[in-house]
Amino acid sequence: GAVVSQHPSRVICKSGTSVKIECRSLDFQATTMFWYRQFPKQSLMLMATSNEGSKATYEQGVEKDKFLINHASLTLSTLTVTSAHPEDSSFYICSARDVGSGANVLTFGAGSRLTVL
Amino acid sequence: GNSVTQMEGPVTLSEEAFLTINCTYTATGYPSLFWYVQYPGEGLQLLLKATKADDKGSNKGFEATYRKETTSFHLEKGSVQVSDSAVYFCALSGSAGSSASKIIFGSGTRLSIRP
Numbered sequence: 001g002a003v004v005s006q007h008p009s010r011v012i013c014k015s016g017t018s019v020k021i022e023c024r025s026l027d028f029q030a031t032t033m034f035w036y037r038q039f040p041k042q043s044l045m046l047m048a049t050s051n052e053g054s055k056a057t058y059e060q061g062v063e064k065d066k067f068l069i070n071h072a073s074l075t076l077s078t079l080t081v082t083s084a085h086p087e088d089s090s091f092y093i094c095s096a097r098d099v100g101s102g103a104n105v106l107t108f109g110a111g112s113r114l115t116v117l
Numbered sequence: 118g119n120s121v122t123q124m125e126g127p128v129t130l131s132e133e134a135f136l137t138i139n140c141t142y143t144a145t146g147y148p149s150l151f152w153y154v155q156y157p158g159e160g161l162q163l164l165l166k167a168t169k170a171d172d173k174g175s176n177k178g179f180e181a182t183y184r185k186e187t188t189s190f191h192l193e194k195g196s197v198q199v200s201d202s203a204v205y206f207c208a209l210s211g212s213a214g215s216s217a218s219k220i221i222f223g224s225g226t227r228l229s230i231r232p
Binding site: 004006034036041042043044046049093095106107108109110111 | 153159160161162163206219220221222223224225227
């Protein structure tokens, strides 16, 4: 089946530094990927829609200059948290839709836990 | 806009008990409905789905029926196992346009099964 890989799975960084998280579709092409943020014991909040070859579409309230998204190929989207602060600590999850599957079903990565000290 | 409301957890049951996790939604048109499951330390996995009214999604003994008249998609299982302990998310995607590709999640319900 479709597999989405995220890297790194865990990252700890100092306040003020930038962190890049990668999301790869391993056995299918994804023109669209989605980035979510999950706070402890809460639901997933959609942050942005990553579109291959064009700018990402951000949800209301999400700072596009803070969360930079690049979708340079059909199998890779990256999320860069710039000048990270402790309040950015969270679980970030990406997903991608295998358009070849026909149905509107997303495959999720295992997530990346960011801790900002 | 579209939204999903599901019962708050945590829910704790004994093994072999009957499970119901309620989920209701608000959406225009005819959304697709999903249940996702997140096992400890893992990413979300699609558990089941239904794409039109009266459809019943089923998988691993879990079932949910798309009820348009009550805008509900309750998750049920007749006899739960310890291995079912996880967080369950109800979700929907819109029926058309840009909302068709976005999935909106409920707040999640943590389920714990006692041996």
